[in-house]
Amino acid sequence: MSAPQHPAHAQVPHVLAAEPPRSRPSSIEHELPKVGKIVxxxxxxxxxxxxxxxxxxxxxxxxxxxxxxxxxxxxxxxxxxxxxxxxxxxxxxxxxxxxxxxxxxxxxxxxxxxxxxxxxxxxxxxQDFMGSTQLYPTISNLRIEADVVAIPGINGHAYGSWTGASKQNRKTMWLRDFMRKDFHTCRTMIFGYHSALLEHYAHTMSDYTEDLLQEVTRARGNAEEMGRPIIFMGHSFGGILITHSIVKAWISKQPGRLCGSILNNFKGAIFFGTPHQGLQHLDELLEAVKKNQGRKALLESIKFGNRDLEDTLSAFKRYCQETKLEVVSIKESRETRKATKGELGELARNGELVMFVAVAFSELKLPENLETTAMAEGDHSSLIYEQGGYV
Structure with a gap:
């Protein structure tokens, strides 16, 4: 498949593809904030x-x-x-x-x-956007066809990770600025969590998946919402959170709202540069968090060769095949500089250039009728106009 001009234009599961995206009007540049304005x-x-x-x-x-x-x-x-x-x-x-x-x-x-x-x-x-935030109002007299939940990567930002500068030096948050035009019958939400790597958080993978499942369930509180199709979008570690959360809900087989509302209506997922088989280039990040055992353990859990990561990936692939779930895997096409710790203690991408997520690692390798793959123009960060996320 030829590379899409923008991740949102890749083939998506049928719920989102019900109405084909319209071309973006050039006038939208005048509606967007200048770079640097805080939302x-x-x-x-x-x-x-x-x-x-x-x-x-x-x-x-x-x-x-x-x-x-x-x-x-x-x-x-x-x-x-x-x-x-x-x-x-x-x-x-x-x-x-x-x-x-x-x-x-x-x-x-x-x-x-x-x-x-x-x-x-x-x-x-x-300005942290923790929890769930809807990005634009849907049209009141039209039925909402699907819930879309977007999840950033580690050290990313729930809102800012999907934001970048256009050629006219304007800020574009494409989930908000374009999906409200192309998919105005979808309720598009972002999910924010404590993702900062240099903060002394002790969250485990299990903590994050539990938070995601509970937050999505909370946002789908009434009968109409609970029966609405849901599509997840995840960048990098955000994609891993999706696969782990679905497997956790599937294997637990707990009756009731937590698993039923999500599993019964899970219609597709879009993964942006997700290292399904783990990351290979983590040495500098592990060095940066070596005094923080909680963050070190979290990075170790997504390192290539981690057994739990491999087992969960296998379980998610079985889930996709049994339920005929459709997914889209967007791959990065450019090398990314490794993140290192600066003199002031901050993380910055000033290391050597590497293919941060190997092309083979960003695919689930499902049958062609279940997985669509596409190469996007950009490195691991600019893949989704990210500003500041590292994993």
């Missing part, structure tokens, strides 16, 4: 509040001492339904002309909240 998630917004009402509230709360005001850029921001049916809505916002000082210093893992006197509720702002 924030705002939660706890009452259903009756409009974007203009939120802008007015934030203008008052973040008012400046001088004449210049930082306001929500309503052309680049949007209100979306809360994934959990909580009676609230969520906003994805950017500010103009710049981010308020109180949010500029918002550290990873922290949120900013305040009591809004107009809405009489507590508003929470973050």
């Amino acid at each position: 924030f998630r705002v939660q706890g917004i009452p259903l009756e509040v409009t974007l203009e009402g939120l802008e007015k509230s934030f203008k008052s709360h973040f008012k400046r001492s001088n004449s210049q005001e930082n306001t929500i850029d309503t052309g680049l921001s949007s209100l979306v339904p809360c994934c959990y049916g909580s009676g609230h809505q969520t906003a994805l916002i950017q500010f103009q002309p710049q981010t308020p000082k109180r949010l500029e210093s918002l550290a990873p893992g922290r949120c900013y909240d305040f009591e809004d006197p107009d809405f009489q509720c507590r508003i929470t702002i973050d």
Whole structure:
């Protein structure tokens, strides 16, 4: 198969392929934020509040001492339904002309909240996107055909990993900017988890898969949602989380919502540069986390030759063959620089060039009627316009 111009244009399972993607209008460049603008998630917004009402509230709360005001850029921001049916809505916002000082210093893992006197509720702002976040509203009078859940890799970001700069120096989050046009009857969500490699987290593979299964189940709370087709998309380690989660649900054979809603309606998966058979180039990363036993153990669990990884891969392939599950495997076509630890303790891609995920390792090697493979233009990171993810 010839290489697609963009991962989203690869052949996908039939649920997503029901309506062929339209060509992207060139005018969309004028709708996208300039590179460098931060996208924030705002939660706890009452259903009756409009974007203009939120802008007015934030203008008052973040008012400046001088004449210049930082306001929500309503052309680049949007209100979306809360994934959990909580009676609230969520906003994805950017500010103009710049981010308020109180949010500029918002550290990873922290949120900013305040009591809004107009809405009489507590508003929470973050830029981590932990848990599930819907990216765009679906059309109210059309039936939602499928749930799409996108999962980034280790050291990636739930939102930023799918974002990159276009030729016009504009920022494109293609899951949000293009899928809302091509697949407007799909509820597209991102899943955020504690993925930072240099943080002292102790999460295991089992912890992550349990979180993913519970989070997806929570986002599919009513009868209509539980019976809706679901498609997973994963980049690198995010793809491994998909295979491990499905196998965990399948083997456990537990009745009820956790396994039934997902397994009974799992219609396909799209893997972007996923090292199904493990990674070979981990020495520098293992050295970077050598004092963090939890992160070291996690990296060891996805190293080539790991027995548990091999067993889970075999089980997932059996699952695909027994259920006739269709998958798409997108492979990287360029070498990627290894990530090393810098002088300031940060991770940066400044090592030697390697094919980070070998072509053979990014395929499941299923029968042709079940697996579609495609080569994308890009290295392991730019494969999905990633900025900052390493595994």
